[in-house]
Amino acid sequence: MITKPKGCYDVIDKESLKLKKINRYIDYYCEFYNYDFIRTPIFEARELFHRTVGDDTDIVTKETYDFQDRSNRELTLRPEGTAGVVRSFIENKMYGNNLPRKLYYNGTMYRYERPGNGRNREFTQFGVEILGSNDVAVDVEVISFAYRLFEELGFKDLNVHINNLGSKEDRESYKKALKEYLKPYINDLCEDCKKRYETNPLRILDCKVDKDSEILKKVPNILEYQSEESKKRFQKVLEYLEYLDVDYEVDSKLVRGLDYYDYTVFEIVSSEEVLGSASTIAAGGRYNDLVEKLGGPSTPCMGFACGIERIMLALDKIEIQEKRPLDCYILYVNEEEKIKAITLAQDLRCSGVSVDYDTTGRSLKSQFKEADRNHAQLLVLLNSEDLQKGLISVKDNLTKEEVKIDENEIIDYIVSNG
RNA sequence: GCGGAAUUGGUGAAGUGGUUAACACGCCGGAUUGUGGCUCCGGUAUGCGUGGGUUCGAUCCCCACAUUUCGCCCCA
Numbered sequence: 001m002i003t004k005p006k007g008c009y010d011v012i013d014k015e016s017l018k019l020k021k022i023n024r025y026i027d028y029y030c031e032f033y034n035y036d037f038i039r040t041p042i043f044e045a046r047e048l049f050h051r052t053v054g055d056d057t058d059i060v061t062k063e064t065y066d067f068q069d070r071s072n073r074e075l076t077l078r079p080e081g082t083a084g085v086v087r088s089f090i091e092n093k094m095y096g097n098n099l100p101r102k103l104y105y106n107g108t109m110y111r112y113e114r115p116g117n118g119r120n121r122e123f124t125q126f127g128v129e130i131l132g133s134n135d136v137a138v139d140v141e142v143i144s145f146a147y148r149l150f151e152e153l154g155f156k157d158l159n160v161h162i163n164n165l166g167s168k169e170d171r172e173s174y175k176k177a178l179k180e181y182l183k184p185y186i187n188d189l190c191e192d193c194k195k196r197y198e199t200n201p202l203r204i205l206d207c208k209v210d211k212d213s214e215i216l217k218k219v220p221n222i223l224e225y226q227s228e229e230s231k232k233r234f235q236k237v238l239e240y241l242e243y244l245d246v247d248y249e250v251d252s253k254l255v256r257g258l259d260y261y262d263y264t265v266f267e268i269v270s271s272e273e274v275l276g277s278a279s280t281i282a283a284g285g286r287y288n289d290l291v292e293k294l295g296g297p298s299t300p301c302m303g304f305a306c307g308i309e310r311i312m313l314a315l316d317k318i319e320i321q322e323k324r325p326l327d328c329y330i331l332y333v334n335e336e337e338k339i340k341a342i343t344l345a346q347d348l349r350c351s352g353v354s355v356d357y358d359t360t361g362r363s364l365k366s367q368f369k370e371a372d373r374n375h376a377q378l379l380v381l382l383n384s385e386d387l388q389k390g391l392i393s394v395k396d397n398l399t400k401e402e403v404k405i406d407e408n409e410i411i412d413y414i415v416s417n418g
Numbered sequence: 419g420c421g422g423a424a425u426u427g428g429u430g431a432a433g434u435g436g437u438u439a440a441c442a443c444g445c446c447g448g449a450u451u452g453u454g455g456c457u458c459c460g461g462u463a464u465g466c467g468u469g470g471g472u473u474c475g476a477u478c479c480c481c482a483c484a485u486u487u488c489g490c491c492c493c494a
Contacts, residue, residue, distance in 0.1 A: 006485065058492055062419080080494085109494085114419075116487075118494080125494060192491080208491075257493060276488085283494065307494030333452055363447070368454030381453065395453080402453085
C-alpha cells in the first residue's frame with residue numbers, strides 16, 4: 001500500500017467540515033477588514049527565501065524542500081508566506097499607487113521537520129500583510145485583527161506577547177552591548193548559543209536551554225538601547241492597543257526566528273491544553289527593510305501568520321456545524337424506476353435542489369437509512385405502478401406524510417416544499 | 419537532528435509460540451416477497467504496519483525500516 005508522506009495528512013469528514021468553516025471565517029473577516037486575497041506560487045526561486053528569511057535561520061539551513069526542475073532551476077517549496085507576497089508586490093509593481101496595500105493569503109507551506117502535535121511537514125498558514133505604511137495604526141490593526149479573529153473563532157484566554165526590536169541602528173547598538181555582556185559567560189552557554197553569539201546574538205534571548213540561567217536573567221534590556229523615536233513609537237503602539245482592549249504583555253526577550261523583522265514583533269499565545277508546546281498560534285511583526293532588500297522601493301510593512309492546523313487542534317471542542325442536509329433523496333428498486341431516478345435527479349439539481357440516490361444496488365431498507373444519514377428532508381419514492389399512472393410519491397421525512405404528485409408537477413412541488 | 423512509547427477489521431479494541439483471531443459499534447442481507455429508523459437472525463480480518471531472522475511452526479520472540487505519538491531543538 002502506498003501511504004502518505006511523513007508529516008502530511010488528509011483532511012476528511014469532520015475535519016474537513018471544520019476546515020471549511022475556518023476558511024469561510026477567514027474570507028469573511030478579511031473582506032470585512034478590507035484585505036484582498038493573494039495567491040502566490042507554492043515554490044519559488046531558492047534565493048528568495050535565503051534573502052528574506054535569513055541564511056542562518058533553521059528554516060533555511062535545514063528545513064527547506066529544495067529541488068531542481070528539468071531545466072536545473074534551483075527551486076524551494078515555500079516555508080512561509082511573506083517572502084512570496086513581497087516578491088509579488090515588487091514584481092507586479094503594487095507600490096505604484098493605492099498604498100497601503102492590504103493582502104491576505106491562505107495556503108500550504110513546507111518545512112522538513114520532525115512532525116508532532118500541531119506540526120507537520122506540509123502545513124497551512126493564513127496571514128495578512130499591510131504594505132506601504134509605517135503608521136502605528138497599522139501595527140495595531142494587524143495585532144487586533146488577529147486577536148479578534150481568534151476570539152471570534154472561539155478561543156478563550158488569548159495573550160499577546162509583544163516586543164520592539166527597533167531600527168537597524170538600535171539593534172546594532174544593542175547587539176554590541178549584548179555581546180559585551182555575554183563575553184565573560186560565553187562558555188557557560190549552550191552549544192547552540194555559542195554559535196548564535198557570532199551569527200545572530202539576539203536569538204540567544206529566547207533560548208529555551210539557557211532560559212533559566214542567571215546569565216540570561218540579567219541580560220541587558222533591548223528596550224533600553226533604542227533611540228527616543230523608537231521608544232516613543234513603541235509606547236504609542238501599546239497605548240493604541242489599550243484603546244482597543246487587546247490584552248498584551250511586553251516581553252523584552254521576544255525575538256522572532258525570521259531575520260526580516262524590525263520594530264514591533266508579537267506572538268499570540270493560547271492556553272488551550274490540547275496545543276501543548278504548540279501554544280503559539282500566530283506571530284508576526286514589522287519588516288520595514290524587506291521590500292527594499294529585494295529590489296523594490298523602500299516600503300514599510302507589517303504582517304502576521306497563523307497555523308491553521310493549530311487552530312483546528314484547539315477548536316476540537318468547539319461546536320462544528322453538521323453537514324448541510326440534503327433537500328431530497330430518491331429511492332427506487334427496479335431498472336425502470338432507476339432511469340426515472342437518474343433523470344429526475346438531474347432535473348431537480350438543475351432547479352437548485354440538492355439530491356442524491358443510491359448507486360450501489362442496496363435494498364430499499366438500506367436506502368431509507370442512507371437517506372437519514374444524509375439528513376434528507378424529502379424522500380421521493382419511485383414505484384412502477386404509480387409511474388405508469390404518471391404519479392410519484394413524495395414523503396416528508398420529518399412528518400412522515402406522504403402524497404402522490406403528478407409527474408409533471410413534481411419539480412415544482414419539491415422546489416416549493418424543499 | 420536526539421531520546422521514549424505505540425502500530426490487530428470500516429471504527430473502538432481483547433488475545434495466544436501451534437486447528438476456524440474474542441467482544442462491541444458500524445455496514446450488508448433476511449424475518450417484513452417494494453415504505454425504513456425498534457427487535458430478532460445471519461454475514462462481514464485467507465490476516466494482526468513492512469521486510470528479514472529464530473523456530474517443526476509467529477500476529478505473539480529478535481533485528482531493521484516505515485508511520486504515528488510524547489518530550490527536546492526549532493517553529494505557525
